[in-house]
Amino acid sequence: MLWLIETDKIMILKTVSKNKKFLDKFENISDPYESLSKISSINYEKLVQHKPLSPSDISSLIIPSPEKLPYVCKVASMYRDSEKGKKITFSPKVFIPLTQLCKDKCGYCTFRKEPDNQEPYLSIDSVVNLAKKASELGCLEALFTLGERPESVYPQAKKWLKKKGFQSTLDYLFHACSNVLDNSSLFPHSNPGNMTKQEMIKLKEVNLSLGLMLESTSERLTQLNNPHFLAPSKWPKVRKKMLNISGSLRIPFTTGILIGIGETFSERIDSLFTIKEIDSKFNHINEIIIQNFVPKFNTPMKNYPKPTFEELLWATALSRLILGPKKNIQVPPNLTNKNFPLLILSGINDWGGVSPITIDFVNPESPWPTIKTLKESTEFFGFELTPRLATHPDMLKENKINLSKRIQKKLKQSINSDGFPKINKGYYENYHS
Numbered sequence: 001m002l003w004l005i006e007t008d009k010i011m012i013l014k015t016v017s018k019n020k021k022f023l024d025k026f027e028n029i030s031d032p033y034e035s036l037s038k039i040s041s042i043n044y045e046k047l048v049q050h051k052p053l054s055p056s057d058i059s060s061l062i063i064p065s066p067e068k069l070p071y072v073c074k075v076a077s078m079y080r081d082s083e084k085g086k087k088i089t090f091s092p093k094v095f096i097p098l099t100q101l102c103k104d105k106c107g108y109c110t111f112r113k114e115p116d117n118q119e120p121y122l123s124i125d126s127v128v129n130l131a132k133k134a135s136e137l138g139c140l141e142a143l144f145t146l147g148e149r150p151e152s153v154y155p156q157a158k159k160w161l162k163k164k165g166f167q168s169t170l171d172y173l174f175h176a177c178s179n180v181l182d183n184s185s186l187f188p189h190s191n192p193g194n195m196t197k198q199e200m201i202k203l204k205e206v207n208l209s210l211g212l213m214l215e216s217t218s219e220r221l222t223q224l225n226n227p228h229f230l231a232p233s234k235w236p237k238v239r240k241k242m243l244n245i246s247g248s249l250r251i252p253f254t255t256g257i258l259i260g261i262g263e264t265f266s267e268r269i270d271s272l273f274t275i276k277e278i279d280s281k282f283n284h285i286n287e288i289i290i291q292n293f294v295p296k297f298n299t300p301m302k303n304y305p306k307p308t309f310e311e312l313l314w315a316t317a318l319s320r321l322i323l324g325p326k327k328n329i330q331v332p333p334n335l336t337n338k339n340f341p342l343l344i345l346s347g348i349n350d351w352g353g354v355s356p357i358t359i360d361f362v363n364p365e366s367p368w369p370t371i372k373t374l375k376e377s378t379e380f381f382g383f384e385l386t387p388r389l390a391t392h393p394d395m396l397k398e399n400k401i402n403l404s405k406r407i408q409k410k411l412k413q414s415i416n417s418d419g420f421p422k423i424n425k426g427y428y429e430n431y432h433s
């Protein structure tokens, strides 16, 4: 029955033929800068010089337009190529959900669980075993994603932590990261929600980078019947504060926006400019994730319409034009089914974390492409798939960030002079499927 198996090449060709009109236009624009300048209010010279765009430049491009999409994508790709060349990076990772209990209730989340008879936290043994297995498979990052401060609302969590000798979830997270750092070849990257300055100072000792999605600057989304009403940790003021504090500490920091959760197009653009403004003060934003909302069963937003793929391309291309050619822009490849290879044409230079060993616990219904599929899809569009650590090579090379001595010591053995991880020649041979 071999003939029934859809190879990667056939999958990509089908995607290409489904989007032929867009691709033909994308390929055949004779002067992309001039074309985009004509259909917007953006100065031609500014585009030619790949200058990051301002709010007034973007004002005529706020609402996505199918006719203008190929022009916006083409120029975004040219911005990307001018600084990032023909490499698309990814971070081979293991996803470690240290706890799925959370004090908040976002309207779209299935990651969050209510306490049951299970242990509220993963044990250190299971964390380290997972990290060791991931190391053997060529992973480089231990992604700790967890619910926010569950001990503040769940006695079960508080009791468990106390019994094990920990003051808080963040205290236990430090211990878990420290163990992974010392007992495997992986570098931890943690997303535990909001933290104080002191908590970030402590956690950066054992993390190569930290992360917190801005998601959206829309205050409306915090009101009744909106996704962040029961999630005070998602309120824009709180998130912006943490992005600023992480900048003042020069911690390499991952953030991004979630599109399609009820924000308007203008609010979406405002979120991107907010990230740009904070990064221009500190230059510490490691990467910007443009993530599309996917509705999930058993959530208040299960029937909410998801953003179209064209809308995602549009938002991603605008993020490249707003943030400029140097920033690392990422779209997860597992949230757009077979369309994902086309995201390369919207100016991304990174696929983010992809795991050959664990599922995406935040989007469990959306399997990651295999590393082999990711590689072939990237190469189909003329790019080279390149592994990276949790902090991007340009950040590590420029050395403008503040890493702890423990992290620096391990890094010395792990990266080359360009900031890329030292990997064996046969790296991809691990990944036949």
Ligand code: SF4
Binding pocket: 102, 103, 104, 105, 106, 109, 110, 111, 112, 146, 147, 148, 193, 231, 233
């Ligand atoms: S998205 Fe994060 S903060 Fe919101 S409920 Fe889920 S785990 Fe908690």
